[in-house]
Every structure is written in C-alpha cells, then in structure tokens.
Amino acid sequence: MTQPVIQTKGLRRTYGAFVATDNVDFSLMAGERRALIGPNGAGKTTFLNLLTGQVTPTSGSVWLGGDDVSKVPMHRRVRRGVARTFQLNTLLRESSVLENVQLAVLEQRGLGGRLFGGRGAQREAAEKAMELLQKLSMSSHAARRVAELPYGRQRLVEIAIALALQPKVLLLDEPAAGVPPADSHLVMDTIAQLPGDIAVLIIEHDMKLVFRFAQRISVLVRGRMLAEGTPAEIAKDPQVREVYLGRSHHG
Amino acid sequence: MSTHPAIDDLLSTRRLRPVESLPWLLAAAAYFLFPQYLQLGSQILIMVLFALSFDLLLGYGGIVTLGHAAYFGAGAYAAGLMAKYGWGEPLSALMLSGLVAGLLGIVAGAVILRTKGLALLMLGMAVSLLLFELANHAVGITGGADGLQGMSVSPLFGHFDFDMFGRTAYLYTLVVLLLAWILVRHLVNAPFGRSLAGIRQNPARMQALGVSVWLRRLVAFGISSFLAGIAGALSAQTNQFVSLSVFSLELSGIVIVILVLGGVGRLYGGFVGALVYMVAQDALSKDQPAFWLFWIGLLLILTVLFNRGGLLGVFDLLSRRFKRREDAQ
Numbered sequence: 001m002t003q004p005v006i007q008t009k010g011l012r013r014t015y016g017a018f019v020a021t022d023n024v025d026f027s028l029m030a031g032e033r034r035a036l037i038g039p040n041g042a043g044k045t046t047f048l049n050l051l052t053g054q055v056t057p058t059s060g061s062v063w064l065g066g067d068d069v070s071k072v073p074m075h076r077r078v079r080r081g082v083a084r085t086f087q088l089n090t091l092l093r094e095s096s097v098l099e100n101v102q103l104a105v106l107e108q109r110g111l112g113g114r115l116f117g118g119r120g121a122q123r124e125a126a127e128k129a130m131e132l133l134q135k136l137s138m139s140s141h142a143a144r145r146v147a148e149l150p151y152g153r154q155r156l157v158e159i160a161i162a163l164a165l166q167p168k169v170l171l172l173d174e175p176a177a178g179v180p181p182a183d184s185h186l187v188m189d190t191i192a193q194l195p196g197d198i199a200v201l202i203i204e205h206d207m208k209l210v211f212r213f214a215q216r217i218s219v220l221v222r223g224r225m226l227a228e229g230t231p232a233e234i235a236k237d238p239q240v241r242e243v244y245l246g247r248s249h250h251g
Numbered sequence: 252m253s254t255h256p257a258i259d260d261l262l263s264t265r266r267l268r269p270v271e272s273l274p275w276l277l278a279a280a281a282y283f284l285f286p287q288y289l290q291l292g293s294q295i296l297i298m299v300l301f302a303l304s305f306d307l308l309l310g311y312g313g314i315v316t317l318g319h320a321a322y323f324g325a326g327a328y329a330a331g332l333m334a335k336y337g338w339g340e341p342l343s344a345l346m347l348s349g350l351v352a353g354l355l356g357i358v359a360g361a362v363i364l365r366t367k368g369l370a371l372l373m374l375g376m377a378v379s380l381l382l383f384e385l386a387n388h389a390v391g392i393t394g395g396a397d398g399l400q401g402m403s404v405s406p407l408f409g410h411f412d413f414d415m416f417g418r419t420a421y422l423y424t425l426v427v428l429l430l431a432w433i434l435v436r437h438l439v440n441a442p443f444g445r446s447l448a449g450i451r452q453n454p455a456r457m458q459a460l461g462v463s464v465w466l467r468r469l470v471a472f473g474i475s476s477f478l479a480g481i482a483g484a485l486s487a488q489t490n491q492f493v494s495l496s497v498f499s500l501e502l503s504g505i506v507i508v509i510l511v512l513g514g515v516g517r518l519y520g521g522f523v524g525a526l527v528y529m530v531a532q533d534a535l536s537k538d539q540p541a542f543w544l545f546w547i548g549l550l551l552i553l554t555v556l557f558n559r560g561g562l563l564g565v566f567d568l569l570s571r572r573f574k575r576r577e578d579a580q
Binding site for chain 1: 442
C-alpha cells in the first residue's frame with residue numbers, strides 16, 4: 001500500500017483544561033479529495049493549524065511522507081509541500097495580484113532570499129505566476145491591487161498563491177466563506193479543477209460544496225474524529241446525523 | 252508567451268528614473284557652491300547614510316526599533332580606536348568598522364528579532380544603553396566621557412589629506428554614500444528586498460509562503476547595522492573625534508525624526524530629512540541654542556498628522572495633482 005502524504009498519530013492539543021484536538025488519527029493519500037466537517041467549535045481550524053505547524057501538538061505526531069515533522073516549523077513544512085489558505089484572507093493587500101503570486105513562485109523556487117539581481121528570475125517567476133492566474137481566469141485582474149478586488153476574487157488569489165507553492169497537500173480553510181452567492185461558483189469551479197495529483201483537505205460548512213467535491217468526508221466533533229467515510233456513508237451515519245446534520249440547516 | 256502588461260508593470264519599479272540623479276547632482280554642486288560649508292555638508296551626508304540604513308529596517312522591513320545608534324556608535328568607536336592605535340588607512344578601517352557593527356547587529360538581532368512591538372523597541376534600546384555605559388566605563392580605552400581623542404587618519408589613497416576645509420572629507424563621504432545607496436537600491440529591488448516588504452505588509456502571509464521571517468529580518472538587520480557602522484566610522488574619520496553621544500538615545504531618536512520628516516520607505520527620505528534637520532540646526536541654533544527643536548517638533552507633528560509620506564510625499568501629492576490637471580485638459 002502506498003504511504004499517506006500527510007498523517008497524524010494520536011494527535012492531541014489542549015489549551016488548559018480545554019481539549020481542542022483529542023487523539024486524532026488521520027491520513028490523506030496523494031490526489032485524495034477530502035472534506036473535514038463538524039459543528040462550530042469542533043476544532044477544525046486547530047486541526048489544520050496542527051498540520052501546518054502553526055500550532056504545536058501537546059502530544060502525538062504529524063507525519064509528512066515517512067517523516068515525523070511534529071517539531072518542524074511552519075515555514076519548513078511549506079517547503080516540504082504543505083500549503084494552505086486562510087479562513088480570513090491573508091494577502092498583501094497593497095500589492096498587485098500578480099505580485100502576490102509572483103512572490104510565492106520565487107519562494108517555491110528558493111530564490112526569495114536572493115540579495116542581488118534576480119532580474120531574469122523575477123521575470124520568469126512573474127510569467128509563471130501569470131500562467132497560473134490565466135488558468136484561474138484571473139489574468140485580467142493581475143495588475144490590480146488586491147485591496148481593490150471583490151472578496152470572491154480575493155479568495156481565488158489565496159488559492160492561486162497556494163498552487164504557486166506546488167504543494168503535495170493543499171489545505172483549504174472555508175474557501176467559500178464570505179463570498180457572495182453570485183460569485184461562489186468561481187470558487188467552486190476552481191476547487192473542482194485543482195490538479196489531480198494534489199491531496200486536498202477542505203474545511204467547509206456549505207454541504208452542497210462538500211458533497212460535490214469530496215470523495216471522503218471526516219467528521220470532527222469536540223476535537224474527536226467521530227466518523228469517516230464516503231459522502232453516502234456519512235449522510236446515512238446515525239451518529240453523524242444526530243450530532244451534526246440533525247441539528248443543522250444543511251441536512 | 253507574449254508579455255502581459257502587468258508583468259512589465261511589476262518589473263518596472265527597478266528602473267532608474269532621471270529624477271533619481273537629482274540629489275547627487277545637488278550634492279556635487281554643493282561642493283563648488285558652498286566651499287565654506289563642507290564640514291557641515293559631510294555631517295549631513297553621514298546622517299543621510301545613517302537614515303538610509305535605518306530606512307532598510309523601518310521602511311522596508313517594518314522593524315520599529317529605538318536604538319540604531321548602537322551600530323552607528325560601534326562603527327565610530329571601531330574606526331576611532333583603529334586610527335588611534337596605528338591603523339590609519341581609512342578605507343580598510345571603514346570596511347572593518349562596518350563589519351564590526353554588522354556582526355554586532357547580527358548577534359543582537361538574533362535575540363531582539365524574536366520579539367515584537369514594545370519588547371522589540373525596549374530590547375533595541377537596551378543594546379545602545381549597554382554600549383553607552385560600556386564605553387563610559389572603559390575610560391582607559393575609549394576616553395570615557397571625555398571622548399576618544401588622538402586619532403590619526405592617513406591620507407586617502409596615500410595622497411589626499413583630510414584637510415581643515417573638509418574637501419577630502421566631503422568627497423570621501425559623498426562617494427561612500429553613493430556606493431551604499433547603490434547597494435541598498437539593489438537590495439530592495441532584489442527578491443530579498445521585495446520579500447522584506449511583503450513581511451512588512453503581512454508576516455503571516457510570507458510565513459505561509461515558506462519564508463523564515465526571523466531569518467530574513469535578521470539579514471536585513473545585519474546589513475542595516477553594517478551601513479550604520481559605516482556612517483559612524485565616517486563620522487569618526489572626518490571629525491577625528493568620537494564622543495559618547497554616538498551611543499545616545501538622542502541620536503537614535505534623531506535618525507527616526509530625520510527619516511519620518513523626509514519620508515519612510517522611499518530610499519530618499521534621509522536626503523531630505525537630514526538636509527532640513529541639520530541645516531535648521533545649524534542656522535537656527537545660532538540665535539536659539541535649544542529652541543530650534545521647537546520648529547523641528549512642529550514640522551514633525553504636521554508631517555505625521557497630515558502627510559505620512561514625509562516631505563517627499565509632498566512632491567508625490569503635487570505631481571499627482573499636476574498630472575490630474577493635465578489629464579483633465
């Protein structure tokens with residue numbers, strides 16, 4: 001059997017007496033499309049932060065390929081192929097769309113720290129960034145300042161940046177949150193067309209998006225992994241229906 | 252693939268504009284127009300260099316510290332001590348003094364850049380206070396409160412004596428400033444400088460790109476300290492004297508005032524700020540030894556409240572308005 005690209009073993013994170021993540025075993029295979037759902041406060045974002053290294057585990061471990069990366073800082077996990085988008089946009093708002101993506105390309109190529117020149121490298125990176133933006137139908141916005149873009153478009157910039165990092169694992173934290181309904185198809189279409197070799201984990205409340213996108217669904221409740229299965233299995237699971245779907249409006 | 256205009260747009264910032272030659276032409280002209288003011292001129296150029304080094308930190312790195320005099324002072328004392336104890340050759344001493352300051356910056360920066368906000372401000376200040384007291388205490392080496400005297404700087408290239416009119420000093424300082432400015436201009440337009448500006452805007456974003464924010468800021472801190480040390484060393488060599496005030500909080504404050512007055516994050520803020528500050532000091536303090544600071548204070552308040560771009564920002568505003576009027580016609 002092939003190895004998961006990212007995996008957690010007995011992962012636990014507490015804040016004082018509060019258990020945010022409770023003994024979670026989780027694995028994601030290359031090219032997999034997975035959704036992580038759960039009621040508000042279930043610990044979904046904390047779990048994501050544990051995967052990226054923004055939060056360090058109280059106990060348990062995070063594995064990339066065959067390596068324990070539990071103590072590896074976030075920026076180095078990025079270089080090893082873990083990219084994410086944020087629930088709230090985290091962009092260089094005063095820079096152009098193109099520059100946001102170009103800086104990501106430069107870092108992915110290990111050129112971001114170059115002290116001199118880099119004239120050719122910067123042009124090549126800008127061209128690569130433009131190529132990516134074209135794929136996302138964003139090239140006509142390339143020269144605009146991020147702050148001037150409508151929110152839905154900004155979310156696409158987040159995704160473009162993450163793709164520029166050429167990740168093995170892409171973590172999407174509520175990519176459609178806050179996007180006006182008229183624009184949400186932009187985000188949905190982009191997610192549906194993500195490259196097939198990237199493992200994608202998406203946190204999402206919009207069940208329409210989850211069921212359209214995910215091959216498998218993991219359900220997190222109060223820090224624990226309650227269930228995992230295909231969308232059909234999860235929809236039928238009585239426990240899930242009780243704690244999650246039964247109470248929500250999405251069911 | 253054909254080049255998209257957005258790409259050219261993005262890459263165009265590195266192109267040299269004709270207006271960028273203006274400060275250099277003025278500085279060169281000043282040499283001939285104001286021969287009696289060359290000593291003041293050298294001091295202005297030194298402050299420009301010091302402000303330029305600070306601009307790299309504050310304007311590009313977004314690192315707010317109050318203690319940059321530590322590295323200016325380290326360079327000044329390094330150059331002073333070398334000249335006093337037999338190393339009179341100015342160029343090599345200048346480089347070495349810069350390296351001493353840069354090394355100090357890397358050691359200090361490694362610690363203080365792990366903090367942010369108030370802690371960063373305080374730790375930066377603490378470094379300069381430590382050095383001040385160290386220099387004050389080591390009377391046998393530094394001369395303590397009397398200052399470091401008895402320096403002997405050899406002629407530049409073995410030919411050009413540091414004359415009493417300050418001609419050599421002025422040209423020497425001007426050329427060193429030009430080289431430093433070329434260096435900084437390259438740095439801020441290179442991937443390094445652009446990522447630094449990204450960190451200033453949003454450190455979390457750059458971290459999510461795989462950037463070690465701490466390391467990149469540390470590199471900036473080291474380079475900035477090196478340049479501050481060069482400025483300090485120039486001050487020691489051209490004045491043939493170093494006083495404890497090179498480590499003072501006042502000097503750390505002055506460089507911020509100069510940069511904010513001139514305009515932060517635009518490479519030229521130091522030119523305008525230092526010129527205004529030092530000429531005001533020279534002209535106004537003759538009649539009013541302390542009160543001239545009132546006018547600087549007033550100017551600073553107006554700048555911070557009404558024009559964050561500094562005095563250079565005024566030109567931006569005017570040129571934009573001018574352009575709009577042209578467009579309207």
